[in-house]
Amino acid sequence: MDDNKVSIIGLGRLGLCQALTFERAGCNVLGCDVSAEYVATINSRTLQSSEPGVEEALRSSSQLRATTSLAECVDHSALLFILVATPTGLGDHAYDCGTLSRLLEDIAALRRPGKHVVIGCTVLPGYIANVGSALLADCEGCTLSYNPEFIAQGEILSGLAAPELVLIGEGSEAAGDALEALYARATSSVPVVCRMSPASAEIAKLALNCFITAKISFANMVADIADRTPRADKNDILRALGADGRIGPRCLRPGYGFGGPCFPRNNRCFSGFVKQLGLDSPMADATDHINGVVTDVLVQRAISYIKKINCKNVIIYGLAYKPGTSVCEASFSVFLIKALKEAFNHELQLSVIDPCVNLDQIDALFGNAQVLKKDSASGLKSDDLVIACHPLEHQEVLCKVLSFWN
Numbered sequence: 001m002d003d004n005k006v007s008i009i010g011l012g013r014l015g016l017c018q019a020l021t022f023e024r025a026g027c028n029v030l031g032c033d034v035s036a037e038y039v040a041t042i043n044s045r046t047l048q049s050s051e052p053g054v055e056e057a058l059r060s061s062s063q064l065r066a067t068t069s070l071a072e073c074v075d076h077s078a079l080l081f082i083l084v085a086t087p088t089g090l091g092d093h094a095y096d097c098g099t100l101s102r103l104l105e106d107i108a109a110l111r112r113p114g115k116h117v118v119i120g121c122t123v124l125p126g127y128i129a130n131v132g133s134a135l136l137a138d139c140e141g142c143t144l145s146y147n148p149e150f151i152a153q154g155e156i157l158s159g160l161a162a163p164e165l166v167l168i169g170e171g172s173e174a175a176g177d178a179l180e181a182l183y184a185r186a187t188s189s190v191p192v193v194c195r196m197s198p199a200s201a202e203i204a205k206l207a208l209n210c211f212i213t214a215k216i217s218f219a220n221m222v223a224d225i226a227d228r229t230p231r232a233d234k235n236d237i238l239r240a241l242g243a244d245g246r247i248g249p250r251c252l253r254p255g256y257g258f259g260g261p262c263f264p265r266n267n268r269c270f271s272g273f274v275k276q277l278g279l280d281s282p283m284a285d286a287t288d289h290i291n292g293v294v295t296d297v298l299v300q301r302a303i304s305y306i307k308k309i310n311c312k313n314v315i316i317y318g319l320a321y322k323p324g325t326s327v328c329e330a331s332f333s334v335f336l337i338k339a340l341k342e343a344f345n346h347e348l349q350l351s352v353i354d355p356c357v358n359l360d361q362i363d364a365l366f367g368n369a370q371v372l373k374k375d376s377a378s379g380l381k382s383d384d385l386v387i388a389c390h391p392l393e394h395q396e397v398l399c400k401v402l403s404f405w406n
Contacts, residue, residue, distance in 0.1 A: 003181065004028050005077035009103060010121075011042065011066060013051055014149065015083035017156040018120070020057045023064040024161075025186035031066045032073035042066040050326035050356055053157045070103075074112050079178055081147075083120045088265045093272025095265075097123055097131070104135040104144075113140040116175040118147045122266065124273050125202040128169070143171030146198040147179060148205040153260060154324030154356075162189035169201025206270040210284055213267050215251045216258050217290035223254030224297070256298055256389065256404050257291040259321035259330035264288070295332060298404055299339045302387055305402055306340070311385045312349060314340065315374060318390025318405070319354040319362070326356040332404070333389045334365060341370070353377060354390070 004027055008019045011033040023029045033039050041047040043066055045059045058064070067073060074080060082103055086095040100121060107117065117136060119128065123146070132144050146169030151159035166183045170176030176195045183193065196204070219238055226234035234254050242249030258264065271284035306314060321331035328334055333352075340348055351372040352362055359373045377386055377399075384399040386392070391405050 003178070005030075005079070006182070007073045007077040007080045008032070009070065009073055009080060009082045010084035011038070012083065012085065013049075013153070014120070014151070014156060015081075016042070016047075016049075016058075017051065017054065017151075017160055018081060018083060018149075019064055020054065020061060020157065021160040021186055022182070023061045024057065025182075027063065027182075027186075029064045030073050030076040031064065032068065032070055033066060034068060036068050039066040039068055051156055052154060052324060057157060070106055071110055074107055074110055074115065078114060079116050079118065079182070080107070081118045081120055086121045086123060088269065093268050093275075095122060095124055095269060097127060101131060101135060104132055108136050108139045108142075111139065113142070115139065115142045116145065116171070116178055117142060118145045118175070118179065120147050120149060122148060122205060122262070122269075123202060124269060125199060125206070128171075128198040128202065133171075143175040144198070145169055145171040145175045145179065146201045146205075148201070150205075150208065152322070153320075153327045154322065161187060163187060163191045164189070166191045166193045167201050167204055168193065168195045169198035170195055171198060206266050206273070209263055209266040210270045210287065212251050213258050213263050213291070214283055214287045217287040217294075219252045220254055220257060220294045221290055224294075256332040257294040259332055261327060261329045264291070264330045295335055298332070299336055302336060302340065302402060302404075303343050306344070306348070306385065309383070309385065309400060311383060311400070312347070313351075313381070313384045314348050315351045315353060315377065315380065315384065315386045317353045317377065317386050317388045317392060319352045319357045320390075323390045324356065326358070326361065328357065328361060328365060336387070336389070337366060337371060341366070346370075 006022045006027045006029050008015050008029060008031040011031045019029045019031045047058055049055055082100060084099045086097050086100055088095060128144055128146055136142050136144055148167060150165060168176050168179050180193055222237055223234040226232040226237055238252050241247050242252045267284055267288050271281040274281035316333050316337060319333045320326055320328050337350055340350060351374045353374045362371050362373055380399040382399055386399055386401045388401055388403040388405050
């Protein structure tokens with residue numbers, strides 16, 4: 001196997017960042033995507049991306065090329081990463097692995113022997129053993145491994161370059177060795193490498209994310225208790241909890257809960273998988289429930305405050321589910337705006353300030369011209385209201401502010 005060559009099938013936000021990470025480590029990377037127009041922008045180095053650092057990394061790359069030919073990509077390397085979307089399109093508790101399964105069928109049909117196929121997209125436990133391996137059964141000497149990432153939108157390149165954990169569900173010892181050697185070369189940190197069976201890795205991926213969401217929901221539950229208790233300070237309490245080494249301070253801040261493309265669906269899919277085993281999933285269910293309660297409480301707080309001050313012009317500062325990204329999936333701000341439109345029967349003038357989100361996204365979410373886009377909070381009147389869903393540092397805001405960011 002040529003250790004210097006890597007193939008990436010699926011050049012979306014994560015796939016392209018993975019390709020750039022391996023290329024920066026000196027690998028010869030060939031990526032494959034179905035869109036000829038998209039592939040052309042990669043090869044011409046003219047791709048526009050909202051993910052920080054991607055455009056610069058692409059322009060400086062010399063050993064990354066893209067193609068629409070799956071056969072060419074499979075022939076390029078013995079190590080094939082698959083990073084395609086597995087959305088929750090089959091209900092809230094399952095992933096749609098249709099695209100992934102068709103790709104495995106197509107790879108098997110090429111009958112190229114000795115390939116190490118690596119799935120990087122999220123799947124339910126049991127997919128590799130029960131579905132993926134069967135689809136590759138006729139591919140002589142091929143292995144199927146699971147290697148999910150733990151990164152955040154807006155920080156993908158930095159997260160891939162310096163991960164804390166590399167999780168390898170190895171289809172064979174040789175595949176595990178190849179992956180561990182590749183990450184040793186591609187990472188600037190010294191991550192903990194956990195090698196295990198694909199089935200164990202499938203569970204570990206979901207369990208880790210669900211543990212994080214449980215911690216976030218617990219922090220919000222404690223914060224709610226403190227807010228209803230005279231002379232109690234939620235930040236002091238959570239700081240004390242985080243000081244205990246068994247708990248730690250990360251993800252232990254009060255706020256508007258978790259959102260984005262991973263945490264909510266991973267939590268629900270993990271709950272669904274547990275119930276398929278005939279077990280209960282009270283922690284995952286409670287975590288999801290508390291997250292919904294927190295959203296409802298904060299939305300009602302905003303509605304009550306707007307009515308109290310009789311405000312007609314409301315600016316939402318931060319639309320994406322977190323700062324530094326354009327991703328609005330399961331964003332608290334999106335829920336908030338929709339609730340305000342309904343509660344005030346469209347009588348409010350709603351605007352958004354978020355440098356990462358463009359007007360087309362706003363129109364797609366709320367309807368053309370229903371919500372305006374502002375570049376900054378300057379020029380607002382004293383009776384206007386800014387609801388801060390992202391940090392407001394270095395912003396000179398002369399109007400009223402209601403902050404949901406902590």
